[in-house]
Amino acid sequence: MENFLQQLINGVTLGSIYGLIAIGYTMVFGIIGMINFAHGDVFMVSAFIAMLLFLAITAFLGISSLFLAFFIVLLAGMVLTSLWSWTIERIAYRPLRGSFRLAPLISAIGMSIFLANFVQVVQGPRNKPLPPMFNDVIKLTSGGDFDVTLAYKQIVIVAVTALLLAIFWFVVQKTSLGRAQRACEQDRKMAALLGINVDRTISITFVIGAALASVAGVLYLVNYGVVSFADGFIPGVKAFTAAVLGGIGSIPGAVLGGLLIGLVEVLWSAYVSSDYKNVAAFSILIVALIFMPSGLLGKPEIEKV
């Protein structure tokens, strides 16, 4: 029982990170119907940006307060990662709007390969270990087989995720920007006729997705304390699985899917086999796409001729 409780805590922590990345996939798919294959690598770039900013802040500015540094890295990382995503959309996806269906997907795969190898070239192929942050733990139970603990970093991760999701939810539901975004999602042509700048809205969608992925990158760094250039692919596919499982196009679904994938991964490694934990995630992707392509919370898609 203690073990299960501990795994549950770990799973929710991991799931929050996947959920944040998954929102980027689901929003982009919702608005232009394209799988942004490079999103996982944008997440990886953001983790690198966070790592470098963190080192730079402590080395050059001499800021010793961890919370202040964390806050600065979070904000600056969001801005810089958004810039990356904006540029990628502008040069690799926008010219392809109206091209044949698979063109953006292939372009995105190329972008993903480019980003991973660009980081490998400029930052070197070795893993980058950061000193551990937020190390203290709270003991939840004691006296059993082993103590169930809740690490500070896990609290930070879940708290930041919850806060960001709240802000994001407000933006999408209550502001004119969110309204324009939802309008484009429903009918791009009609939205354009009503005076919405569709290109700008799509750009903003990419920017928001990247900002959330950047938060996920910072949290990933806090959780694992190490990042490498190859870290974009597997978390990217898992987050995409989360988006599909929750129902692609649905934002609450992405978060739910992320939590579920995180739990499945952690429980699978604890009780079945840690070697095959990625197989579990990929199998969920296959099963979800085949048997319930509209996911848990998505709307069924009807193909019209």
Next chain:
Amino acid sequence: MAGGSGDSTTPFDSGRLTYAVKQAGFAGLLTAGLGFPIIAFRAEPDIRNQLALQTRWSWLVTAIVLLAAARFLSLMLDGWRARTLAMAGLLMAAFGLGSAWFASQAAPALVWGTIAAGLLCIGAGFWLELRAAGTTAPAGPGPLRRIAATRAGALLGNWSAWIGLGALIAFPLVMLGWLGPAGSLKWINNYGVQILIFVMLGWGLNIVVGLAGLLDLGYVAFYAVGAYSYALLATTFGLTFWICLPLAGILAAFTGILLGFPVLRLRGDYLALVTLAFGEIIYLVLLNWVDLTNGEAGISSIPRVTFFGITFYDEPGGFSELFGLTFSPIYRTIFLFYLILFLALVTNFATLRLRRMPIGRAWEALREDEIACRSLGINTVNTKLTAFALGAMFGGFAGSFFAVRQGFVSPNSFTFIESATILSIVVLGGMGSQIGVALAAIVMIGGTELLRELDFLKQLFGNDFDPALYRMLIFGLAMVVMMVFRPRGFISTRAPSIFLKKRKGVSSEFVGQGSG
């Protein structure tokens, strides 16, 4: 994109100049923002495994200047000759500038020579643009079309496939005669065999992606199944290559059907993701099922290729001894070259024939419009499954060739990157075009092999500069650039498989190539 008005007589009026300068400034600023932490800083773990930060402002400045200049030049120059020349010049100047900064041991004459040549090229680009400004460009066909229109050109075009085939057959012998056994090994092996493997894989995947229009991101799974089939059958039961080859093909085809069945209902991009997941699962199983596959260590000491039973080792009864030649590993490589050439040609021949059969026409119809296809009574289930099975079978053949060539297989040869490489070859070649795929394989694989040869860059950038690292970087970029500028690939017209009176090329505008 273009800012200036096209019909003004002077190409460099002030409005255009201001616009270009503004855009260049913006590109520079953007580069600064993108590169700020990730180029300007570099973190490398030191001996105590703690990250130490280095700053590299010179890298960032180079990147900013380079991209701003590239944007400026692309806005100022319209003619493609002028533009290409100027871009090449810019690249050269950047190389020179970079080497002056990064490698102190570079010879000054080399550095300044490169910079001067680069600036000269840029100047020549502007001169070309100015000269072309007075005259209107002839709207006739391009140079290639003009050559093709002449009688000799038409003859050349008709025979080009045979000329290419002749060149391929002669290639290893010419190389052997020219460079000798030791010198030609690298060329035949790294260029010849390596490229032909990818030509074959590209043609195999072309059946699935190019003809049937099913985007497969996990093609490497079938390649892996073929390789491991041969490796396991040969090491466990001692079967020879020629028995294992069809078995590997059949096993891979079954894997293809196994994958095909559940994914039949999925649309283009969902299908892509499922095949991607499938390929990754195969990779992970190969990695973790240690009892069968020996895990990451792989299977070694696989029997090497024999000349119909005669080994290529330096031993009595070996190939060299039997034919009275001095022993050299080159004979095995040459045999491998002809073997893969044969296998690739079988793939090509089968594809070309299949295209004319009802099943091939059903594939192409399926690619163009699945709903119309179903309305006309075509069994889409069988059509998709045969495409998957046949594509997988050729992948399996290539895989077992890979195993017999290497004598060693490990899961690391079958990662997603390989799938992406094969897919990009099919896409760059122009999906569905056989000759395009072959061209793309030569350019992509030969090009990346050539990168290993660029040792002179080490003189410019210092010894720790490794051009091979840039291989996948350029690869990814090429995929994006290709999609943006030539989404239909190198060969973008389509020759119909059946026709009424005369075969006429169909412009790519009219076919829904590859849409799911």
